[in-house]
Amino acid sequence: MTAFSIESVIDEFETMTKNAGHHQRETLRQILEQNGKTEYLQNLGLGGRTDPESYKACVPLVTHSDLEPYIQRIADGDSSPILTGKPIPAISLSSGTTQGKRKYLPFTEELVQSTMQIYRTSFAFRNREYPIGDGKALQFIYGSKQFKTKGDLTATTATTNVYMSEQFKCTMKDIQSQCASPDEVIFGSDYQQSLYCHLLCGLIYSDEVQFIFSTFAHSLVHSFRTFEKVWEEICTDIRVGVLSSRITIPSIREAVSKILVPNPSLADSIYNKCVGLSNWYGVIPALWPNAKYVYGIMTGSMEPYLKKLRHYAGNLPLISADYGSSEGWIGANVNPSLPPELATFVVLPNIGYFEFIPLEKPEMQELETSSASIHYIEAEPLGLTDVEVGKEYEVVFSNFAGLYRYRLGDVVKVTGFHNCAPELRFICRRSLMLSINIDKNTEKDLQLSVEEAAKLLAEEKIEVVDFTSHVDTSTDPGHYVIFWELSSDSSDEILQSCCNCLDLSFVDAGYVSSRKVSAIGPLELRIVQKGTFNMILDHYVGLGGVLSQFKAPRCVSQSNNKVLQILCMNVTSCYFSTAYEK
Numbered sequence: 087m088t089a090f091s092i093e094s095v096i097d098e099f100e101t102m103t104k105n106a107g108h109h110q111r112e113t114l115r116q117i118l119e120q121n122g123k124t125e126y127l128q129n130l131g132l133g134g135r136t137d138p139e140s141y142k143a144c145v146p147l148v149t150h151s152d153l154e155p156y157i158q159r160i161a162d163g164d165s166s167p168i169l170t171g172k173p174i175p176a177i178s179l180s181s182g183t184t185q186g187k188r189k190y191l192p193f194t195e196e197l198v199q200s201t202m203q204i205y206r207t208s209f210a211f212r213n214r215e216y217p218i219g220d221g222k223a224l225q226f227i228y229g230s231k232q233f234k235t236k237g238d239l240t241a242t243t244a245t246t247n248v249y250m251s252e253q254f255k256c257t258m259k260d261i262q263s264q265c266a267s268p269d270e271v272i273f274g275s276d277y278q279q280s281l282y283c284h285l286l287c288g289l290i291y292s293d294e295v296q297f298i299f300s301t302f303a304h305s306l307v308h309s310f311r312t313f314e315k316v317w318e319e320i321c322t323d324i325r326v327g328v329l330s331s332r333i334t335i336p337s338i339r340e341a342v343s344k345i346l347v348p349n350p351s352l353a354d355s356i357y358n359k360c361v362g363l364s365n366w367y368g369v370i371p372a373l374w375p376n377a378k379y380v381y382g383i384m385t386g387s388m389e390p391y392l393k394k395l396r397h398y399a400g401n402l403p404l405i406s407a408d409y410g411s412s413e414g415w416i417g418a419n420v421n422p423s424l425p426p427e428l429a430t431f432v433v434l435p436n437i438g439y440f441e442f443i444p445l446e447k448p449e450m451q452e453l454e455t456s457s458a459s460i461h462y463i464e465a466e467p468l469g470l471t472d473v474e475v476g477k478e479y480e481v482v483f484s485n486f487a488g489l490y491r492y493r494l495g496d497v498v499k500v501t502g503f504h505n506c507a508p509e510l511r512f513i514c515r516r517s518l519m520l521s522i523n524i525d526k527n528t529e530k531d532l533q534l535s536v537e538e539a540a541k542l543l544a545e546e547k548i549e550v551v552d553f554t555s556h557v558d559t560s561t562d563p564g565h566y567v568i569f570w571e572l573s574s575d576s577s578d579e580i581l582q583s584c585c586n587c588l589d590l591s592f593v594d595a596g597y598v599s600s601r602k603v604s605a606i607g608p609l610e611l612r613i614v615q616k617g618t619f620n621m622i623l624d625h626y627v628g629l630g631g632v633l634s635q636f637k638a639p640r641c642v643s644q645s646n647n648k649v650l651q652i653l654c655m656n657v658t659s660c661y662f663s664t665a666y667e668k
């Protein structure tokens with residue numbers, strides 16, 4: 087690791103987090119000095135003031151929909167200072183897999199800088215614990231499609247915007263092992279061909295690979311599920327030194343063919359290791375003996391993939407990557423040895439101005455009178471250093487990219503402090519997913535129910551490959567529908583028990599009381615054919631998303647017509663809960 091001192095990065099981080107309060111005030115001052123003359127801020131009457139009190143008094147809390155008209159004007163080519171003093175050079179598109187719609191967001195150089203700071207910080211702590219050499223990394227990464235907005239700005243995913251920046255290319259040389267695959271693979275136009283070549287290139291350099299990475303755990307699991315299907319073909323390619331005919335894109339063929347030479351002994355070794363594995367347990371350390379860890383976002387909606395990822399990773403540590411969004415970064419994982427379920431993120435106090443809305447779950451009587459959209463009782467937002475350990479909050483931030491008091495919609499729990507900066511655990515997206523009556527269930531509640539019911543399949547060695555849900559109000563009363571894709575067939579008897587278990591595992595008081603009085607009908611479990619979730623993935627990729635950013639939608643609304651159609655057309659059997667029958 088040249089030109090980069092781990093100690094100095096850690097020292098800088100320690101000093102900064104000790105002075106978190108000071109950095110927050112200073113960061114707000116800089117944001118407002120840089121952008122105070124924008125149309126948005128001028129209309130709010132700040133009049134040049136940059137202190138937190140005036141800021142909070144003048145500037146309202148907003149969501150993306152409040153800012154959409156401003157961002158749209160920027161995308162359409164209005165280069166006057168609307169949200170930022172300097173012109174916005176590009177637009178980022180959120181993954182859209184959470185809410186079904188891709189959001190437009192401003193992208194600026196400052197976001198590249200904060201990305202670098204976050205990457206450098208977590209890398210320094212990671213490398214202190216699990217040092218890696220100068221070798222390569224097997225990275226399942228994909229550049230996404232780009233298009234020009236009406237105003238001629240490039241619009242693509244935030245990660246692609248970052249990958250394309252010069253600053254990123256320079257800094258990453260210092261902090262990240264080189265990707266085993268050439269750029270033509272990363273930026274190829276067919277993700278299935280790119281994925282095959284990532285695996286192939288990773289194996290060509292198997293002794294040099296230091297770690298395995300993808301943005302999200304889903305993509306890591308998807309990659310190794312694919313490997314189970316194509317490994318023999320990859321062995322043949324390595325044995326004869328000729329790329330499979332499945333790779334048809336000329337630029338990928340040319341780039342990969344340059345590094346593919348006949349290597350029968352490597353092919354034999356891979357073949358023998360693969361046949362020697364029991365159900366692919368520990369395939370990663372077996373094939374990449376010098377890999378030190380597996381890295382990617384494994385928290386939140388990625389937790390359901392951890393079991394399978396652990397299976398593939400065997401004894402290798404899984405390290406959860408940092409916490410951010412297309413809007414901007416929030417925190418770095420500086421405790422890499424914690425298992426992903428316990429991962430926390432320390433907020434970096436100089437990348438934005440952070441506030442936290444205290445959230446409390448309402449009591450039962452309040453629940454009955456509250457509208458379906460109120461899941462939490464909110465209090466006044468608190469500053470970064472004022473939050474309390476053990477409490478839950480919604481994240482609000484203001485940054486250099488034109489977002490002011492922006493509600494991110496994520497719920498986090500403060501688990502402690504690193505010096506004076508809070509450590510956050512990601513809990514869930516705030517948006518309610520399942521609600522018919524006075525019931526209120528989030529993606530986390532759904533995940534817990536699915537985990538509980540999936541235990542009944544574990545004895546049969548059957549896994550839930552993926553899952554989602556839907557509120558069906560076409561019946562009276564309405565009911566929850568859970569879709570499951572399974573690794574192999576199970577009996578009706580077991581699936582009926584799983585269905586009952588799912589129903590009973592939603593323990594939210596509103597749900598239980600509604601089920602008891604039949605204000606909500608019996609939960610329905612629908613089993614879909616193998617490959618259904620890959621069709622959903624294909625659908626999102628077709629809309630311009632990328633494999634490595636894919637988050638399966640955990641609740642499909644009626645308006646998400648296409649995805650609901652894919653699910654419904656692939657149902658092979660369904661079960662209705664009898665759990666509440668008297």
Ligand code: AMP
Nearest residue numbers: 180181383385386408409410411412512
């Ligand atoms: P996107 O805007 O499509 O990049 O998605 C951003 C959202 O992904 C965040 O608001 C979070 O809900 C989720 N997310 C990002 N990083 C993490 C993380 N480390 N753990 C859990 N969820 C995350």
